[in-house]
Amino acid sequence: MNGQYASLLIALPLISAFFVPLIKGLGRKAIMGYLVLITAIQAAIAGWVASEVYSTGKPIIVMAGGWRPPVGINLYIGQFAALFVFIIAVVSFFMAFFSFKAVTIEPVDKYAMLFLLLMLGATGMIATGDIFNLFVFMEITSITAYALTAYNKTGEAAEASMKYIVLGGIGSSFFLIGVALIYGATGTLNMAHLAQLAGTIDPTVAQVGLALIIFGLAVEAELFPLNAWAPDAYQAAPHPVTVMFSAFVVKAGLYAIARLLYILQNANGWSGVLKLVIAMATLTVVVAEFSALRQRDVKRMVAYSSISQVGMIAFALALGTQAGVDAGVFHMVNHAIVKALLFLTVGYVGVALGGTTIENFQGLGKRMPLTAITLTIGSLAAVGIPLFNIFWSKVRILLAGVEAGYPWSVALILGASVVEAVYYLRLIHTMWFVEGGERVRENFAIGVIAIFLAALIIAIGVYPNDIWTIAQKAGQDVFNVANYIKNVPLMGVGA
Amino acid sequence: MNVPHISIYYFGAISLVLIGLYGVLVKKNLMKILISLSIMETGVNLLLISIGYVSGKSAPILSEGIGPTQAVDPIPQALVLTAIVIGVATTAMALSAAIIIYEKYGTLNVEEIRRLRG
Numbered sequence: 299m300n301g302q303y304a305s306l307l308i309a310l311p312l313i314s315a316f317f318v319p320l321i322k323g324l325g326r327k328a329i330m331g332y333l334v335l336i337t338a339i340q341a342a343i344a345g346w347v348a349s350e351v352y353s354t355g356k357p358i359i360v361m362a363g364g365w366r367p368p369v370g371i372n373l374y375i376g377q378f379a380a381l382f383v384f385i386i387a388v389v390s391f392f393m394a395f396f397s398f399k400a401v402t403i404e405p406v407d408k409y410a411m412l413f414l415l416l417m418l419g420a421t422g423m424i425a426t427g428d429i430f431n432l433f434v435f436m437e438i439t440s441i442t443a444y445a446l447t448a449y450n451k452t453g454e455a456a457e458a459s460m461k462y463i464v465l466g467g468i469g470s471s472f473f474l475i476g477v478a479l480i481y482g483a484t485g486t487l488n489m490a491h492l493a494q495l496a497g498t499i500d501p502t503v504a505q506v507g508l509a510l511i512i513f514g515l516a517v518e519a520e521l522f523p524l525n526a527w528a529p530d531a532y533q534a535a536p537h538p539v540t541v542m543f544s545a546f547v548v549k550a551g552l553y554a555i556a557r558l559l560y561i562l563q564n565a566n567g568w569s570g571v572l573k574l575v576i577a578m579a580t581l582t583v584v585v586a587e588f589s590a591l592r593q594r595d596v597k598r599m600v601a602y603s604s605i606s607q608v609g610m611i612a613f614a615l616a617l618g619t620q621a622g623v624d625a626g627v628f629h630m631v632n633h634a635i636v637k638a639l640l641f642l643t644v645g646y647v648g649v650a651l652g653g654t655t656i657e658n659f660q661g662l663g664k665r666m667p668l669t670a671i672t673l674t675i676g677s678l679a680a681v682g683i684p685l686f687n688i689f690w691s692k693v694r695i696l697l698a699g700v701e702a703g704y705p706w707s708v709a710l711i712l713g714a715s716v717v718e719a720v721y722y723l724r725l726i727h728t729m730w731f732v733e734g735g736e737r738v739r740e741n742f743a744i745g746v747i748a749i750f751l752a753a754l755i756i757a758i759g760v761y762p763n764d765i766w767t768i769a770q771k772a773g774q775d776v777f778n779v780a781n782y783i784k785n786v787p788l789m790g791v792g793a
Numbered sequence: 794m795n796v797p798h799i800s801i802y803y804f805g806a807i808s809l810v811l812i813g814l815y816g817v818l819v820k821k822n823l824m825k826i827l828i829s830l831s832i833m834e835t836g837v838n839l840l841l842i843s844i845g846y847v848s849g850k851s852a853p854i855l856s857e858g859i860g861p862t863q864a865v866d867p868i869p870q871a872l873v874l875t876a877i878v879i880g881v882a883t884t885a886m887a888l889s890a891a892i893i894i895y896e897k898y899g900t901l902n903v904e905e906i907r908r909l910r911g
Contacts, residue, residue, distance in 0.1 A: 444886050478841045530909040
């Protein structure tokens with residue numbers, strides 16, 4: 299089949315979001331069913347694209363309007379994008395099921411529309427090959443994220459959303475200034491063309507432009523000085539939306555940082571920017587782990603834990619070596635699975651028992667055994683115990699960090715990981731060894747999803763090599779810029 | 794003194810961004826913060842436009858007497874058109890959140906809007 303059909307990954311959620319108001323009159327069930335249907339189709343398309351990309355080994359280049367880059371906008375669906383577009387679609391599909399149970403506040407039609415647009419924005423951020431188009435998709439993602447954060451209509455939700463809007467607004471302004479500087483220096487917005495011209499940029503402009511772009515993206519990617527919105531937004535947003543934030547919205551930001559870093563690797567002064575990201579990432583891990591330690595709200599605790607894992611991914615992606623990028627991508631996949639499971643189960647407890655404070659988790663092992671078991675598996679995996687998937691990616695990140703010559707950062711990250719074990723074991727202890735209320739009947743569909751994710755965690759933990767091979771291919775897609783330029787059919791225009 | 798050649802447009806645009814940033818960081822009233830955010834966005838848009846300016850050329854509309862060589866760079870104009878719309882959407886979103894905050898908290902002072910902490 300023609301590779302240009304991959305543009306359906308963008309077109310389908312967009313068109314379906316426009317059709318939501320038309321089926322509004324059919325009631326809540328119909329809208330939720332529609333959401334499940336569309337995300338299922340999206341997952342099927344993403345699966346087809348991924349199998350196509352991995353079987354041929356060649357990226358799919360979608361050229362908008364038939365204009366060849368750098369004149370037209372192109373989508374670059376390489377191994378990385380294919381893998382993550384698939385993860386985005388599958389997580390959205392699961393969350394569409396979870397929304398049946400978790401989203402009870404009207405108006406549900408607006409929720410469905412924003413849900414689809416969030417999926418669209420993240421997909422576009424990962425697939426695009428043009429920096430301004432990246433900005434547009436980033437704004438689609440963040441504006442829908444602002445709205446979804448405030449969806450619960452409580453004071454807390456509005457407050458969290460407002461923090462996110464102000465930080466996101468500053469971030470996007472910085473990003474745009476960075477884009478303006480880089481466009482002014484090179485005269486192009488296409489990433490492949492930019493990579494060709496990177497060596498000719500004035501070092502000051504390249505450094506300032508890249509640093510501004512990274513600062514802008516760091517708001518989305520939750521790196522240290524700019525991540526104050528994240529725990530609030532995670533706590534206040536509807537539970538399925540929290541899963542989507544941590545499973546793929548953050549990943550899209552991280553990927554965009556990594557992509558732009560490596561695109562401009564020939565620019566003078568590049569390594570200074572890498573050091574900046576390394577420092578931000580290390581601080582993110584340390585600060586988030588210690589903040590998680592003193593949380594009483596379990597959802598907020600898992601949110602801080604998610605931020606610290608994100609810091610670890612950013613650390614790996616900014617090492618500047620092939621091993622680091624591969625490990626970072628591997629951790630991105632593992633973290634998406636584990637955090638989807640954790641937020642799903644925590645959110646489900648919040649829905650079933652009304653609230654996610656630690657008191658509600660007392661005796662959960664007897665009250666909701668299935669949820670408690672999967673939550674335990676997720677917590678153990680997040681700590682990084684052997685035979686669970688995150689163990690492998692954490693080890694690889696730390697080894698790559700030592701090899702690349704950052705032993706101090708590795709020591710700090712490793713020290714902070716010990717803290718992670720403390721609060722997750724405290725949660726597990728509360729669930730299994732503290733007496734609590736009565737038995738609650740558990741939902742079948744959510745149980746199936748949770749068991750599937752838990753099984754995936756253990757499967758990858760026992761047989762890591764298959765996913766590791768895929769992650770290595772995806773990592774090469776990000777790291778090997780020469781190959782990236784070669785794959786994009788550039789028209790010979792400009793300097 | 795030999796002043797380096799800084800175009801007044803760049804200077805003005807960056808000043809607007811800095812004024813906006815100052816307002817966001819210093820002001821306590823939520824409305825003032827949102828106004829500062831808008832000022833910052835305006836500054837960014839002006840910067841984008843001025844990067845595409847070619848001295849002495851006219852608007853990039855293909856019409857009588859004006860060919861492709863006599864026009865300024867059209868790409869930043871397309872970028873700004875998009876960025877303006879995005880800025881307005883963000884502001885609208887922020888204002889509706891501000892309305893909810895005022896309803897629930899009864900204040901727009903950012904120091905009193907602190908129910909989420911930890």
